[in-house]
Amino acid sequence: MTQHVDYLVLGLGGMGSSALYHLSKRGLNVLGIEQFGAAHDRGSSHGETRIIRKAYFEHPNYIPLLQRAYELWHDLEQTTGKTLFNQCGLMVAGPSDGAVIRGVHLAEELYGVEVESVSPADAVERFPGFRIPDGFEVTHEPEAGFLHVEQCVQTHLECAQAQGATVYLNEQTLGVKVSERSVEVKTDRQKITASSLIVTTGAWSSGCLSELQLPLEVVRKVLFWNPVREPVYNLDAGRGSFFFDMPEGEFYGLPSLEGASVKLAEHTGGETVSDPADVDRSLYENDVHRVSRFVEAVMPALDPQPMRHTVCMYTGTPDGHFIVDQHPANQRVVYGAGFSGHGFKFASVMGEILADLATTGRTALPIEFLSAQRFNQ
Ligand SMILES: Cc1cc2nc3c(=O)[nH]c(=O)nc-3n(C[C@H](O)[C@H](O)[C@H](O)COP(=O)(O)OP(=O)(O)OC[C@H]3O[C@@H](n4cnc5c(N)ncnc54)[C@H](O)[C@@H]3O)c2cc1C
Structure with missing residues (x-):
């Protein structure tokens, strides 16, 4: 029937x-x-967590939707008494004239999203464990954080x-x-x-x-957890998420939930998946190589070799x-x-x-x- x-x-x-x-x-x-x-x-x-932020460099049209998304996540937390959102903040670093930093400032201008500009000297103080590339601008969004996915x-x-x-x-x-x-x-x-x-x-x-x-277009994406060498990226040390607009691609990460590692990934790139049921969940040398190079350049207190990984999929539009x-x-x-x-x-x-x-x-x-x-x- x-x-x-x-x-x-x-x-x-x-x-x-x-x-x-x-x-x-x-x-x-x-x-x-x-x-x-x-x-x-x-x-x-x-894969544990997802970054949430309002200084939406992808397009300011998303910001009214984000304002409502924040309200609804908070409502869900209140209704259930569960912690779903961790407001640990987000540091963004990239060239001043790059689409990411320009987009962050546009969100600030158009919607008054709170964004702090961090000078190079302050960045060393506030974000130990990061080697900010020369000429990069750094911002911090205090209302950003992550969701327990x-x-x-x-x-x-x-x-x-x-x-x-x-x-x-x-x-x-x-x-x-x-x-x-x-x-x-x-x-x-x-x-x-x-x-x-x-x-x-x-x-x-x-x-x-x-x-x-x-x-x-579905693409294969790999998330890594890399061991910390010094506890400079941990949540309990007051650290948050980060996003880097590098010449080689966009890389981001978050303190991992168990504290001894950082979860990180490359946002750009990824191989096309023809059948999502059949995505290859093994680790390729090139997956590790690109993220390890980013770690070596920018995060000296993190081990460039991952201790674990998981494979996920992006479903992209043109x-x-x-x-x-x-x-x-x-x-x-x-x-x-x-x-x-x-x-x-x-x-x-x-x-x-x-x-x-x-x-x-x-x-x-x-x-x-x-x-x-x-x-x-
Ligand atoms: C590695 C990675 C990192 C990311 N980081 C972030 C981030 O930091 N911040 C952020 O905002 N977003 C992030 N995203 C993107 C975000 O996670 C996705 O956009 C979002 O989860 C997509 O949700 P969805 O419901 O479309 O897909 P899914 O959550 O995959 O849901 C689709 C569901 O449909 C089911 N389904 C499919 N076909 C059938 C069928 N025939 N019959 C029955 N069920 C079916 C599937 O099994 C699945 O459960 C990330 C994504 C990945 C992969």
Whole structure:
């Protein structure tokens, strides 16, 4: 027998778990389906932590969304009594005329985001353990920090279930049929019809929404944990996250949660993944080489050899901006995809936006710049 639900969410990672939470919070009949377990490590939302910041150098249009994202993360913490956000701050270093530093200052100018300019002499004092390249400008954003990524996903899921949502884990969606009046989903266990559908399938989005031919490219990304030689990067020493706009690429990191290491990665680059289910999780020499070179140049108190790693995926768009839109054949089918390696901090607000779109067809939040239409012009 085919089951019918009012609202169906496909993919319960960062965005889907939040959409499920927001729909169930509104008292709606909602089902979520996830091909793996809760808060698993095979998509894009794992590896301990994700940086959150408001001085958004990618584009100032994201800042109103971030303001709401911050509110919603705080609400979730208050509702549950859990610590999901650590406001440890973010140091950004790069050439003054580079897109990153210019973007940080633009956020400050346009939205009054608090950004401290740190002189080279102060940088030595405030950020011991970093060798700032000559000519670099340094800023610090005190309101930035990190989110506990798996706990955020888990918390959204648990709260959604407590609010009445149904969750099917380890069930894979095999096909989605969208017509003007109906939505039919086939999984490896059953057929389900829904009045409204939210698709948040991350690296699998091109497959789940194949008829839309979204311009998405999945790339393999490696996160490293490198041992500290001196305790100059630790949270308990008051240290925070960092982002470097280097000539070789963009590198970032955070104090690790257990204290004896730093988690770090290269934001730029990565090999294309043809099948996200089959991404190579082994470590390549070149992955280590690029990050080790950055460590040797900039972080002398860190061991350049990693002690562990994990592989994750970015789902990129041609312009690096998200795609959040409605299905052209049926406005009650909405999707969020292409979060391009910087989406997690928005998961709280994306869930709210997707729930708005699925229930009323519109949202008060300014998301026009994320429409899929921009690729058809
Ligand atoms: C290494 C790394 C570092 C990052 N650092 C940051 C950062 O510091 N700050 C930041 O804001 N962002 C960061 N990001 C980006 C951010 O993590 C992602 O943009 C975000 O997690 C994407 O969420 P998602 O819901 O789209 O994907 P996911 O969380 O992967 O969720 C998609 C879900 O859909 C499920 N699914 C897919 N297909 C099916 C199917 N057919 N049936 C059922 N279920 C299905 C998947 O199993 C998965 O659980 C980083 C990403 C990576 C990889």
